[in-house]
Amino acid sequence: MNFKEQFILNFVTDNRWTNITTGLIHTIIITICAALIGLVLGMIVAAVRTTYDKNCESLKRRGGLGYIIMTFFNAVCKLYLTIFRGTPVVVQLMIMYYIIFASAKNGLGVAIIAFGINSAAYVAEIFRGGIMSIDNGQFEAGRSLGFNYIQTMMYIVIPQVIKAILPALLNEFIALLKETSVAGYVGITDLTRGGNIIRGVTFSAFMPLIAVALIYLIMVVCLTKVVGIIERRLRKSER
Amino acid sequence: MKDNALIEVKDLKKHYKNGAVKALDGITTDITKGEVVVVIGPSGSGKSTFLRSLNLLELPTSGSIMFDGEDIAAPHVNINKHRQKMGMVFQHFNLFPNMTVLKNMTIAPMKLKGLSKEDAEKKAMELLERVGLADRAEAYPSQLSGGQKQRIAIVRALCMEPDVLLFDEPTSALDPEMVGEVLDVMKKLAKAGMTMVVVTHEMGFAREVGSRVVFMADGVIVEEGTPSEMFDSPKSERLKSFLAKVL
Numbered sequence: 001m002n003f004k005e006q007f008i009l010n011f012v013t014d015n016r017w018t019n020i021t022t023g024l025i026h027t028i029i030i031t032i033c034a035a036l037i038g039l040v041l042g043m044i045v046a047a048v049r050t051t052y053d054k055n056c057e058s059l060k061r062r063g064g065l066g067y068i069i070m071t072f073f074n075a076v077c078k079l080y081l082t083i084f085r086g087t088p089v090v091v092q093l094m095i096m097y098y099i100i101f102a103s104a105k106n107g108l109g110v111a112i113i114a115f116g117i118n119s120a121a122y123v124a125e126i127f128r129g130g131i132m133s134i135d136n137g138q139f140e141a142g143r144s145l146g147f148n149y150i151q152t153m154m155y156i157v158i159p160q161v162i163k164a165i166l167p168a169l170l171n172e173f174i175a176l177l178k179e180t181s182v183a184g185y186v187g188i189t190d191l192t193r194g195g196n197i198i199r200g201v202t203f204s205a206f207m208p209l210i211a212v213a214l215i216y217l218i219m220v221v222c223l224t225k226v227v228g229i230i231e232r233r234l235r236k237s238e239r
Numbered sequence: 240m241k242d243n244a245l246i247e248v249k250d251l252k253k254h255y256k257n258g259a260v261k262a263l264d265g266i267t268t269d270i271t272k273g274e275v276v277v278v279i280g281p282s283g284s285g286k287s288t289f290l291r292s293l294n295l296l297e298l299p300t301s302g303s304i305m306f307d308g309e310d311i312a313a314p315h316v317n318i319n320k321h322r323q324k325m326g327m328v329f330q331h332f333n334l335f336p337n338m339t340v341l342k343n344m345t346i347a348p349m350k351l352k353g354l355s356k357e358d359a360e361k362k363a364m365e366l367l368e369r370v371g372l373a374d375r376a377e378a379y380p381s382q383l384s385g386g387q388k389q390r391i392a393i394v395r396a397l398c399m400e401p402d403v404l405l406f407d408e409p410t411s412a413l414d415p416e417m418v419g420e421v422l423d424v425m426k427k428l429a430k431a432g433m434t435m436v437v438v439t440h441e442m443g444f445a446r447e448v449g450s451r452v453v454f455m456a457d458g459v460i461v462e463e464g465t466p467s468e469m470f471d472s473p474k475s476e477r478l479k480s481f482l483a484k485v486l
Binding site: 058140144146148155156163 | 294296298314315319320322323325326327329331333334335336337346347350351395396399
């Protein structure tokens with residue numbers, strides 16, 4: 001079989017290309033939704049962790065419920081980070097699908113939640129690292145002007161943090177895009193599985209898998225370009 | 240208790256590691272309105288800790304700090320309200336690098352006092368005029384020299400119209416030729432009647448501008464008095480040997 005016949009067999013016959021497009025759409029949906037969950041949840045976890053680290057002493061001094069609550073939430077967040085960064089995302093996905101949401105019919109939804117919660121753990125550490133990298137003098141300057149802790153964070157620290165971590169954050173989302181390729185384990189037709197379905201029918205591996213790889217590559221290269229442009233912009237504004 | 244005392248510090252202690260390290264070991268002093276208190280002493284004597292305790296950037300272990308009719312060292316005090324009236328100038332300036340000079344100065348008055356942008360900027364420009372930096376209003380901190388940064392830091396604190404200004408070694412991070420311009424601004428402020436507490440190694444400034452000099456060592460006030468008492472006829476051995484080294 002020559003190249004043309006191969007191509008027709010793998011993509012044109014029986015509209016087999018739709019496996020790829022359906023998969024691509026699912027991959028993109030999972031990535032975007034999981035990234036949003038990751039961003040929001042990650043910020044919350046980072047906020048708890050840094051608030052505890054930075055205010056531990058004054059909370060302890062005030063005593064009472066505030067300190068106990070913060071200590072509790074901080075411990076929960078730490079446990080969460082340990083578990084979700086310490087186990088493979090495929091295992092987490094399968095546990096979510098077959099155990100926690102065993103009765104759920106919507107595989108896509110479960111995958112979004114699983115990847116979102118997993119990504120949040122990494123986003124949280126990126127945020128925390130960013131906040132910790134800001135010189136303590138910036139906090140003190142904000143507090144000495146009379147801003148409370150939250151105001152100091154909102155007006156002084158977070159704008160500097162976002163600038164510092166934006167490239168790392170976007171890279172995390174690029175990694176997330178590639179990680180969603182294991183969604184096939186729980187029966188979702190994502191891009192990878194779409195290609196694999198074609199392979200299963202045509203018994204020819206080359207075309208569908210290379211096509212899948214190329215599509216991932218194009219998406220990642222484009223996103224990396226975007227990160228590069230943003231990075232350069234940020235550096236420029238630093239003067 | 241004096242009527243015109245602005246800050247009354249009573250038996251202030253700051254211990255670390257469950258009392259193994261005593262950064263402050265019972266400081267009692269009053270800071271009067273319009274006074275320029277200069278705190279001197281060897282490094283590790285607790286003078287910076289003392290200054291930073293006054294606006295609770297360091298949390299004291301025990302003791303009281305009366306300010307504005309309230310013991311601000313007590314737990315459950317809204318320290319943010321009080322800090323608005325206690326400006327602070329840091330050794331490393333701590334300007335916000337992502338904001339212009341003008342934004343650095345107006346953000347606190349706008350967000351905390353509800354000043355309009357126009358009013359805040361008008362006030363900021365007046366202050367910049369006073370320190371000769373009006374032309375740098377739109378500059379970013381990274382474009383300024385150390386001396387300029389510190390002068391901006393001083394006027395940033397002044398934008399909140401504080402009752403007292405705390406200076407934590409304001410000239411220690413500066414190149415020698417820039418120390419003068421910062422001290423000049425501080426002198427002008429002192430002349431204008433600003434209450435100031437200054438931790439510094441600039442003995443010339445202490446002698447010339449200070450209305451009272453406090454000598455600290457090992458977390459306690461060893462000796463205090465007018466500049467001439469302190470520099471011309473020191474009583475304690477600690478102060479004598481300190482002055483012999485630094486003068």
